[in-house]
Amino acid sequence: MQFFLEVLLGGLLTGIMYSMVALGFVLIYKASGVFNFAQGAMVFFAALTAVGLHDLGLSLWLAIPLTMLVMIVLAMAIEKIVLRPLVNQPEITLFMVTIGLTFFIEGLAQAIWGASVRKLEMGIDDVPLEYLLDTLGIAISQFDLVAAGIAFVLVAGLAMFFSKTKVGRALRAVADDHQAALSIGIPLQQIWVIVWGVAGFVALVAGLLWGARNGVQFALTFVALKALPVLILGGFTSVPGAIVGGLIIGASEKIAEVYLGPYVGGGIEGWFPYVLALLFLLARPEGLFGEKIIRRI
Amino acid sequence: MNPQTATTHPALLSVNNVEVIYDHVILVLKGVSLGVPEGKIVALLGANGAGKSTTLKSVSTLLRGERGDVTKGSVEFRGERIDHLSPNDLVKRGMVQVMEGRHCFGHLTVEENLLTGAYTRKLSRAELRQTLEKVYDYFPRLKQRRTSQSGYTSGGEQQMTAIGRALMAKPTMILLDEPSMGLAPQIVEEIFEIVRDLNKREQVSFLLAEQNTTVALRYADFGYILENGRVVMEGDAKELASNEDVKEFYLGISSGGRKSFRDVKHYRRRKRWLA
Numbered sequence: 001m002q003f004f005l006e007v008l009l010g011g012l013l014t015g016i017m018y019s020m021v022a023l024g025f026v027l028i029y030k031a032s033g034v035f036n037f038a039q040g041a042m043v044f045f046a047a048l049t050a051v052g053l054h055d056l057g058l059s060l061w062l063a064i065p066l067t068m069l070v071m072i073v074l075a076m077a078i079e080k081i082v083l084r085p086l087v088n089q090p091e092i093t094l095f096m097v098t099i100g101l102t103f104f105i106e107g108l109a110q111a112i113w114g115a116s117v118r119k120l121e122m123g124i125d126d127v128p129l130e131y132l133l134d135t136l137g138i139a140i141s142q143f144d145l146v147a148a149g150i151a152f153v154l155v156a157g158l159a160m161f162f163s164k165t166k167v168g169r170a171l172r173a174v175a176d177d178h179q180a181a182l183s184i185g186i187p188l189q190q191i192w193v194i195v196w197g198v199a200g201f202v203a204l205v206a207g208l209l210w211g212a213r214n215g216v217q218f219a220l221t222f223v224a225l226k227a228l229p230v231l232i233l234g235g236f237t238s239v240p241g242a243i244v245g246g247l248i249i250g251a252s253e254k255i256a257e258v259y260l261g262p263y264v265g266g267g268i269e270g271w272f273p274y275v276l277a278l279l280f281l282l283a284r285p286e287g288l289f290g291e292k293i294i295r296r297i
Numbered sequence: 298m299n300p301q302t303a304t305t306h307p308a309l310l311s312v313n314n315v316e317v318i319y320d321h322v323i324l325v326l327k328g329v330s331l332g333v334p335e336g337k338i339v340a341l342l343g344a345n346g347a348g349k350s351t352t353l354k355s356v357s358t359l360l361r362g363e364r365g366d367v368t369k370g371s372v373e374f375r376g377e378r379i380d381h382l383s384p385n386d387l388v389k390r391g392m393v394q395v396m397e398g399r400h401c402f403g404h405l406t407v408e409e410n411l412l413t414g415a416y417t418r419k420l421s422r423a424e425l426r427q428t429l430e431k432v433y434d435y436f437p438r439l440k441q442r443r444t445s446q447s448g449y450t451s452g453g454e455q456q457m458t459a460i461g462r463a464l465m466a467k468p469t470m471i472l473l474d475e476p477s478m479g480l481a482p483q484i485v486e487e488i489f490e491i492v493r494d495l496n497k498r499e500q501v502s503f504l505l506a507e508q509n510t511t512v513a514l515r516y517a518d519f520g521y522i523l524e525n526g527r528v529v530m531e532g533d534a535k536e537l538a539s540n541e542d543v544k545e546f547y548l549g550i551s552s553g554g555r556k557s558f559r560d561v562k563h564y565r566r567r568k569r570w571l572a
Contacts, residue, residue, distance in 0.1 A: 088362045166416065173402045173413045180400035183359055184462055185388025185417040237404075291404050 015250020
């Protein structure tokens, strides 16, 4: 039982980390109806920039805000160069554009900072929390708990932002209907900069957490692929969905690995989430919390 | 035909000889001129594809997003050229378009829909509340349904939401595109009554595009009839409603009793308007 709990909790905490990446996708999808393939590249770019600046001798407290600034500039550039000329184009066009953007951002990051793996020291050790180890006998990483805490704060903040603020409402309005949003005077350009900026911020947080854990390297972009099943489970349009989806994916892949793995020779972790996502697509295509497609008849 | 429309009242909005081309090849408006005097309701009438919506969009500059270009002419609002402005600027200046087909934000609640309408205004919480209550006064039905997602409300309620949302911007002029589309006659009357009410009590001027000529002429002060991207007739709404040609072509009644539409329409139209 203790072992099961340990696996479960470990999985849930990894899941939170997936959620952080998935969150970036949800934000942009919610506000512009575009599936932003480049989110993974943005995670990589943000983490690499932060670490790169840190390695140049800046303290982390300076490097992180500076990186945020870079992400905002990136958001503005993307809006101006990529999105503005493509207003009212079909979603598939925008999706293709984000694929192009992915390669560009990955290339840019490595052109500036080089392709070597960099270590990020956040000052939180990835060691089991002693208190839990002593009282319950479960080994839970201290780092994972902190990451979960950060994720919680982030999500609560975003949920408030979307439902209670004027800009948040406008973001959702734009997601529903570009033209109508324009017609009542919501400036699309401004909204897109905001949403890409926020997505950049989420990418930065996710990048720092993943980077601190696995090292900042190109493989960070692959973490973004794990966000896909998370999104399918949780729903592309739901912030809480991204969290719950992440938890389910994280927990189920670990449990599957430990308990089913031995029967099939292991290595389940890599593909199990995708199978789960496939089953979900068959049963509930809008995901657990996704907005139902409203169709009047 | 009736020059008084433009001369006796100072025009709030004037559209001068506007030509619109879609996709660089499709000529939709071939020089449309019209005026909306302050505090009046002006109806823009005509059949499908006559260019009513395009005219409205060329005024509100929403055309750009649909690959349409104003290639000739000018649009003036309060004496100021507005054709180069963005919709955001126009809303700030007091002109809002309510688009054809309502275009509510389906996943937002009715109240959230209304609140987004005030995006361009800097209001305190109390002022926002007040504006909202005012809109609810005009549309009590929306108040009942305030927490429903507007995608699940009826067509009439959506039309009301769309108009209410535009009102939140405190406009002096509303461009209303096809408010009767897909609605039951009774709801259409209800909506036009509200339009008249807004016109009287809030001094909002309206330019409304409508296929339902009968209803539109009953509520409007002036009317323009568009055909193939040209204004073919204009005048006082009452005069238009009693005009023989309008009666025959748009209202389906004529002095010589019921005639077959096919027999008379083509020939008389050519003679009257195109020759």
